[in-house]
Amino acid sequence: MDNINLALAVVFQLCQSLLVVALAPLLTGWVGQCRAWLQNRSGPGLLQPYRTLHKLFLKEALLADNASPLFRATPYILFGCMWLAAAIIPIIAVDLPFSQAADVIALVGVFALARVFIALAAMDIGTSFGSMGARREMLVSFLAEPALLMVFFTSSLISQSTQLPHIVETFSHHAFVLYPSLAFASIAFLMILLAENARIPVDNPATHLELTMIHEAMILEYSARHLALIEWASSLKLFAYMTIGFALFFPYGIAEVGNWGALPLAIVALLLKLTAAGAGLAGLEAMLAKMRIFRVPEFLGTAFLLAVLGLLIHFLLGA
Amino acid sequence: MSLTLSTQIINLLAAILLLIAFAMISQRRILSLINLFALQGLILTVSTCVVAYSTAQHHLYYSAALTLLLKVLMLPWLLHRLIRKLNIKWDVETLINIPTTMLAGIALVIFSFDLAAPISQLTDSVTRGLIGIALASVLLSLLMMLTRRKAVSQVVGFLSLENGLFFAATSATHGMPLVVELGIALDVLVATFIFGIFFFQIRETFDSLDISHMETLKDD
Numbered sequence: 117m118d119n120i121n122l123a124l125a126v127v128f129q130l131c132q133s134l135l136v137v138a139l140a141p142l143l144t145g146w147v148g149q150c151r152a153w154l155q156n157r158s159g160p161g162l163l164q165p166y167r168t169l170h171k172l173f174l175k176e177a178l179l180a181d182n183a184s185p186l187f188r189a190t191p192y193i194l195f196g197c198m199w200l201a202a203a204i205i206p207i208i209a210v211d212l213p214f215s216q217a218a219d220v221i222a223l224v225g226v227f228a229l230a231r232v233f234i235a236l237a238a239m240d241i242g243t244s245f246g247s248m249g250a251r252r253e254m255l256v257s258f259l260a261e262p263a264l265l266m267v268f269f270t271s272s273l274i275s276q277s278t279q280l281p282h283i284v285e286t287f288s289h290h291a292f293v294l295y296p297s298l299a300f301a302s303i304a305f306l307m308i309l310l311a312e313n314a315r316i317p318v319d320n321p322a323t324h325l326e327l328t329m330i331h332e333a334m335i336l337e338y339s340a341r342h343l344a345l346i347e348w349a350s351s352l353k354l355f356a357y358m359t360i361g362f363a364l365f366f367p368y369g370i371a372e373v374g375n376w377g378a379l380p381l382a383i384v385a386l387l388l389k390l391t392a393a394g395a396g397l398a399g400l401e402a403m404l405a406k407m408r409i410f411r412v413p414e415f416l417g418t419a420f421l422l423a424v425l426g427l428l429i430h431f432l433l434g435a
Numbered sequence: 436m437s438l439t440l441s442t443q444i445i446n447l448l449a450a451i452l453l454l455i456a457f458a459m460i461s462q463r464r465i466l467s468l469i470n471l472f473a474l475q476g477l478i479l480t481v482s483t484c485v486v487a488y489s490t491a492q493h494h495l496y497y498s499a500a501l502t503l504l505l506k507v508l509m510l511p512w513l514l515h516r517l518i519r520k521l522n523i524k525w526d527v528e529t530l531i532n533i534p535t536t537m538l539a540g541i542a543l544v545i546f547s548f549d550l551a552a553p554i555s556q557l558t559d560s561v562t563r564g565l566i567g568i569a570l571a572s573v574l575l576s577l578l579m580m581l582t583r584r585k586a587v588s589q590v591v592g593f594l595s596l597e598n599g600l601f602f603a604a605t606s607a608t609h610g611m612p613l614v615v616e617l618g619i620a621l622d623v624l625v626a627t628f629i630f631g632i633f634f635f636q637i638r639e640t641f642d643s644l645d646i647s648h649m650e651t652l653k654d655d
Binding site: 294297300413414424428432433 | 443446540
């Protein structure tokens, strides 16, 4: 019996990992399409990210003369980190075998690892744009990371565990309780999501306007399959952040391991949630204006403040 | 942990109140500041109603109605009129270093939560956890009055301080006697009228509502 359960769990894990990699560009395409609709454009269609990836994989990769091995390795590391993160998060089922490997703090570490490598690779070639992008990325992320940790701590305090499956289980199986602390944490998490995924108001993923870009400045030197992997990793990162948000604040509809019947329902629930969240993200982006880079610390300071307030309110009210 | 739904709602509203206090600290625009103040009054009204319902204290409905009338409708309207007449509706205040102020605010919150912990042990009311939040919003309003330089935002700070006190009274002792509440409401109303007159006087004398001009008392 145990063996069957384990086998099932492994199948679920594989299923989830493949689904995530396949779906991540679709999510990016959906957000882009929603943005286009909101801006009264017809939009490139949902499948545009796949077409871009296909095109990039067919091209010949060009490298700068002074590129070090680090520069070549970074896209693979980046993709691997994001895939690993997506495998840890309970997306369609709780208690997957892989999620025991790391808790939320390690998850933040995985994101940090990817960030260090992309920043190093950006500075590797020695162009001024690359260094500028790396510096800005570090500015944004060193402010976002503590706030993200605080959000995780709030949920961990409520569920008494830093393991994501355990957190999800606590929230999805208990009677409905209003948690003021989680309300704060969710707003903070939304702000962090915007900042970490290079979204408006912090960065605009659709622009190559040199003076304002952060993420795009770092990957200017990449081409072909390297660029494709980086783009794919960015989609995966957005996907991972959104599913972390679902896991922490809206875990309903997730399947148990061994419960085959709940799997289609879980996938449908996931798709519905992603559709809603993607449209919401696009709407948010359409409403906000990109802020000056020197306002970003203020923005992320507010996120940190909200997360800390959530933590404090949990201690005071016990909820 | 078995909290009733009304307690949960009150807790959530208290948290929102605290959030509004922080939003006020970081708000640059005077117009938005007044709108935030009106929102604070509205949250206060709802939370008073919920406390009244859950504890069956009927006199609290009166004070909720008073809050709605005075703090959501009357005072914001007065302030809106004032800033329109003073022609400072779109004024933007230059605030120095919002993140530092926010950090000071967090320190104040921790301080007041710590201070309120022994007090809340004394009562077994459903709302005992809220004394800390009420104290924190009082202190945050004080902080806002300290950091602001425009007279209007200082007055908004004063009024939101009164809101915090009112919230403390509702959450700790299920409200003050109605006579006291009426007296305070009248005081606040009169104070706002007098502040309005002061605004005009200050502007006439100094050509600006920046109160740092009042630090030099001599004519140059």
